[in-house]
Amino acid sequence: MKPIELPVLGARHERSDAARNRQKILAAAERLFMRDGVSCTSMDAIATEAGVGKGTLFRRFGDRASLALALLQASDSAFQEAFIRGPAPLGPGAGPCERLIAFGEGLLGHIAAHGEILLAAQTASGPGRRFDAGPYSAYRAHVRMLIEQxxxxxxxxxxxxxxxxxxxxxxxxxxxxxxxMSVSRLQAGWEQLVKGVLAC
Amino acid sequence: MKPIELPVLGARHERSDAARNRQKILAAAERLFMRDGVSCTSMDAIATEAGVGKGTLFRRFGDRASLALALLQASDSAFQEAFIRGPAPLGPGAGPCERLIAFGEGLLGHIAAHGEILLAAQTASGPGRRFDAGPYSAYRAHVRMLIEQxxxxxxxxxxxxxxxxxxxxxxxxxxxxxxxMSVSRLQAGWEQLVKGVLAC
DNA sequence: CGCCTAAACGGACCTCAGTCCGGTTGCCTG
DNA sequence: CAGGCAACCGGACTGAGGTCCGTTTAGGCG
Structure with missing residues (x-):
């Protein structure tokens, strides 16, 4: 994989053709993921559908997992915003145990909604990649804080x-x-799990 | 991947050339995994080292994960034997909570000892493969039983x-x-986790 | 011992993720 | 408007996992 240097906001300008291609790629990926399923969609197919070369695709997104992550960026940011600054019980205002339960319930819902794409995002190429990339470290820091509290x-x-x-x-x-197992069963199990572990 | 039909014991005889090749492949894999590291060893390299065609390799083992699993079969069987019929606290004779703690400690030790190969074995090709193949279902049944007890x-x-x-x-x-994190820290964490979840 | 067939063999082949590099183009400067 | 250059483009290429299928062989049987 490339050294990677994703669109750092400070980086002057993103050239207009680059921006256009990024949008085309994201749209194409979403379309094909919907139509054929995530696991049946190759990177070649996405590049072709977007009317773009394969090199361009990998230049913008690094690898398959990062592309999947980019597709979820919007809903993921919303979720992070919610548990950092949103209303209780997910956000501050509730007790840590309550917040942790809400966090898990929210994340389970997120997975239920975007399962296939998340699977592609977390199925790392190299082992352990899933812990480095994406929102993992933000989640981890949040959970760690709540446990400590x-x-x-x-x-x-x-x-x-x-x-x-x-x-x-x-x-x-x-x-x-x-x-x-249904989502609600998983959520109920999570609640019991958290209560047991935190003793609350 | 192939329809797979691994050496069912009932299947008449395993032809002598097949048995010989299986041994050659396992020996070659172990040698190369040791020498170059698991993740740097390709299936081609193993086939070549074993003096065998690639088709033969995949015929015998199905895929990379299964080959890794086969290499660990001996120590894995020993572990299963230990927690099913061995002495307490791992085997029967101790209480379920105690046994579950011992199970986790044993498994953590197993992972610490054979980490790289286990990683290859569990890094499934298709998503969810890791739950179907290998010793997972045996582990699962055991843990499930202890929890219920x-x-x-x-x-x-x-x-x-x-x-x-x-x-x-x-x-x-x-x-x-x-x-x-050290193995002992993980084992201590596991103990706390189990006690919290089982409330014992 | 020779035949016959199911099983095993092996390497050419396919697909797909990811890389490289020669050619192109947006954009800033003068 | 002209020039220069950094960023970008795209498709040929690599490497690895996994499959296919024509050929070979083990070993049971007459």
């Missing part, structure tokens, strides 16, 4: 990764598809 | 997957390598 004697660093691993797309999709 | 009011089906997701190779490798 709830019970300072816990190993928050450990538990943050552990609790998030119960909310990863691959697992949740498997629980929903293969095991037939 | 410990506290019948819990959603054992949900929690089995959830607890196992904290012991998957990708996560644990990340915690050890990127976050610098």
């Amino acid at each position: 709830a019970n300072a004697r816990l190993d928050a660093d450990y538990l943050a990764d552990v609790l998030l691993s119960c909310l990863c797309a691959e697992l949740v999709m498997h629980q929903m598809r293969a095991q037939g | 410990a506290n019948a009011r819990l959603d054992a089906d949900y929690l089995a997957d959830v607890l196992l997701s904290c012991l998957c190779a990708e996560l644990v490798m990340h915690q050890m390598r990127a976050q610098g």
Whole structure:
């Protein structure tokens, strides 16, 4: 994969043709993901559909996972905004235990809504890539903080990764598809899990 | 991937050339994994090292993940034997909570010992493959049983997957390598986690 | 011992993610 | 408007996982 240097906002201007192509690519990807399913859509197909060369596609997005992530950027930013500055119980104002439960319920809903694309985003190329890229570190910091607030004697660093691993797309999709668990059941399970772990 | 029809024991005889080649392949894979690292070893290289055609390799093992799994079969069977019929606290004789703690500690040790290969084994090709193949279902059944024994009011089906997701190779490798957590810290965290969830 | 067939063999081939690099173009400066 | 250059474009190329299918062989049987 390339050294990557995504559209840092400070970087002068994004050239107009580049911006146009980025939009074309995102639109094409969304269209094909809808039409054929995420896992059946190749990067070649997206490039062709967008009327763009393959090199251009990879220049703008680095790899398949990052493209998927870019498609979810809007809804993901909204979610982050909600749990950082939004109303309780997700945002500040509620107790940490309550917030953590709401966080998981929100994330489960997010996965239920955008499962296929999230799967592509989290199915990293190299092992461990999924922990470096995307919104993972923001989620992790948030969960870590809530754990610490709830019970300072816990190993928050450990538990943050552990609790998030119960909310990863691959697992949740498997629980929903293969095991037939409903979103509400997963949410109820998450609530019990959090209460047990935080002892609240 | 092929329809797959692995060495069912009932299948008459395994032809001698097939058995010989299987051994050659396993030996070659182990050698190259040791020498160059798992992630830097291609299937082509293994076939060449084994003095065997690529088709033969894939005929015997289906895919990369299954080959990795086959390499770990011995130590994995030993582990399964230990938690099913071995001495307490891993095997029967101890209480479910204690056994579950011991199970996680054992699995964490297993991962620490064979991390790279387990990573290849669990990094499925298709999404969710890791839940279908390998020892996952045996682990799952065991964990599910212990949860149920410990506290019948819990959603054992949900929690089995959830607890196992904290012991998957990708996560644990990340915690050890990127976050610098020691095995004993992970084991201590696991113990706290289990106690919290099972309320024991 | 020779035949026959199911099973195994092996390498050419396919697809697809990701890279490279020679040619092109937007945009800033004078 | 002209020139220069950094950024961008695109498609040929690489490497790896996985498949196909014509050829070979083990080993049971007469």
